Amino acid sequence: MAILLLMLGLSGFIYYLDITIRDAFDGRKFAIPARVYGRALEVYSGVKLTPAQFLEELQSIGYHENPEPNEAATYRHTLSGFEFTTRDFVFWDGMQAAQRVRIEFSDDRVSLLQDRGNGDRDLPLLRTEPPIIGGIYPGHNEDRALLKLDQVPKLLIDALISIEDRKYYSHWGIDPRGIARALYKTVSGQRIEGGSTLTQQLVKNFFLTSERTLTRKATEVLMALLLEMHYDKDEILETYLNEIFLGQDASRAIHGFGLASHFYFDRPLDRLELHEIATLVGMVKGPAVYDPRKKPELTLKRRNIVLQEMVRLGAITQAQFVSARQMPLGVVRRAPTGTSPYPAFLQLVHRQLQRDYREEDLRSEGLRIFTTLDPRTQHYAEQALAQRLAQIEKSRKIPANTLEGAVVVSSTEQGEILALVGGREARYAGYNRAIDAQRQIGSLAKPVVFLTALENPDRFTLLTPLDDSPLVWRERGAADWKPQNYDHKFHGNVPLHTALAHSYNVSTARLGIELGVDRILDKLPKFGIERRPPPFASSLLGAFELSPIEVTQLYQTFADGGFRTPLRAIREIVTAGGKPLQRYPLNVEPVASPAPVYLLTAALQGVVREGTAQALVNWLPAELAVAGKTGTTDDLRDSWFAGYTGNRVAVVWVGRDDNKPSGLTGASGAMTVWGEMMKNIQPEPLHPVVPENVELVNVDPATGLRYEEECQTAMLMPFIKDTAPKETSDCASASGSSQKDAEPKTVNTETMPAIKKETEKKSWLRRLFE
């Protein structure tokens, strides 16, 4: 009876163990994190692309050089380009089969794109596989980069089996001799140790505990046997490779060889070399003891033991052994936090996904997420921010690493976020200033005031004089407001475009009050700014907070001719099985009339040409005709620049996290980052289409009257139809301070914009619009 009971109890226990271990195993095996991809490169004849950029792209998606590049993901150099073979890849719109391709370049453009074989016919378009830029991983602070068995280098498996479990492919989950040895040592009073097969190690890893008792060991053995009954060797090995504990990064446990490869070598596993693989395999024995960062000598010794075993068992040749043994460890000094090189962008993607998906689905369903990130633009954005901030600190004797910053770059017509930098240490996840920093935007708000004015063409043109004399404004709920200009002077009457170019506060405030504070602030939701600033006149000058990404959304509408295009980071989502799941399509909404927006853009081009952002010419040629606005807040706390070219909108913020004064204006801080970045991005020049109801008229900037084109100081200025000045002044008046009684009113020449007298007759605007 007792025996029966015991057996019943035992089988019950075994049944319990069986359920437990299968739960654990299936849970790990089938929890596939969402994979996040950057944009796929579109290549076609004529596209601007250098051979170096293309090579970088191929390498970023894991292509290898091969003299016979006919296998997937191989390439070789040719005289003027490359031959390569792509992989099969499932995009949102279906499977794209592997292609053998030839590409040639001339003058930094693609000059030829051919399908090799197949009669070498021309390819109209090639979409390369998108680079993986990160993943969304299963919980408990366990980070992993899951691998399929066939993605794991054979050398690694050989090394692992050589050193940890030579009989892996023949045993039943346990090694009876190992267990006998362990038992003997335990019974004879020595330590309980060793004898673990890979299967046992995996079991142990599921229920991580340092407890070493006989029952624990017995449970482990039983579970290992059960596991082997239910799953085949390859399944168990694959799970082992993804599961095994390989280190600790503060609160984050590093599980699996895929993640360990990033953590220690900052490279994917398939790009590791023999000696690096041996290092990782050596660490399995005890990642705390053989920590290559903390105990390099010990780790090196262990690595060489692994290599020794491999050569002894014939997994590598003597020559491979000798050369690998001579290599240094090669571990990167500081581990990247997480598997994504773009943590800030990934955070944005994750937040957008959380609105539409359950967190657990994101972490376990193996969704494939196609995003808008352009690695090249991202690289230039990160580089410009890091370099400029370091240079600014050095040249201005600001203590090192006190300045911070953020950058957002989007495409004008699509609203796709191409780059997002959350801080100067872009590789390390942390405070994401691009989406979370709420900072006063200062003068970046002014274009909204000016646009509102220009939407009343019978009252305002770019030449309309504004009153920049002292102003005191009283309103209920706020202290008396006496706006000051940055130069602490008042400028009398100034033409509207000049007030914006030089960012005069007083005339802008007066203009905004005249138009109505509410009326202006009411516009913000149309431009995609959902939070409402305080209803005070000071909001007209940007005394309210926005994040860099919100400012990008605001300027997007100006750049896009009055169409609001919601910013997007995700294009499509596909299930693990390749089924299209969701698309985030392009949307546009006309929210402002094209003509006033066109005039505003012309005025913002004036900011760069002759106003507060003149120094941008040190980075970017005048021909680019950038439109932009500097922003500086009280006591120089925030330094902003928001601007756009023909195809890019970008916003930069620079300041301090503790909100103390940074000592920088928009022009001395953020604008220099913007210029440095755009210099490398090489965007298209800004030539907006002239709306039908806009005419370009030559005017004399001094008098605001029509001018003959021949007059040297003539300036081509856009006007909404029937609002251009009617009277014509003589060229001669340019030299004197001509005062005519005609409307529009003449303005004080002292405050005139510094228009350079060009020897050539064509004005900047004329050149622009031709």
Added chain:
Amino acid sequence: MTNLPRLLFISALLMMIAGCASVTRQPAEQSPAPGDMSQESGENILAEPEPRPAISENRAIVALLDKARHDTEAGKREAAGASLERALRIEPRNPWLWHELAQLRLSQGQYERAIAFAHKSNSFASRESSLQALNWQLIGKARVAQGNPSGAEQAYKRAEELQQ
């Protein structure tokens, strides 16, 4: 290579036919009553279509348009949308591509979006009055389907003016 211009022309023509078909069909399905009347005036305008200029010189764009067309025929409208967006990333200021996207949204019954894309197309079509006319016709159809006959009438009038 010598076939290219012909190919472009034929594809443009095909697309136009396909475009007209989807434009005329959809609103009628959605809202038959007010649709019938205004639809006629729309068809009158379309009675003698001029051959369209090639949508783009860029073969990548032509290939993407082909793909979009095949996907539309196969009922994969969102895939067609994805291809049109790919084309727009390459030529963001090509008014014909925006017009194609407007047509696609119209055929999906997304009228507000169709109207927005038609306006967007017009913003780049200042020198192409025939395309502007097509866009205004499309706006007219969408407004009909939205139950806005007076707005539709205005749009059709704009289209007619532009045709003259």
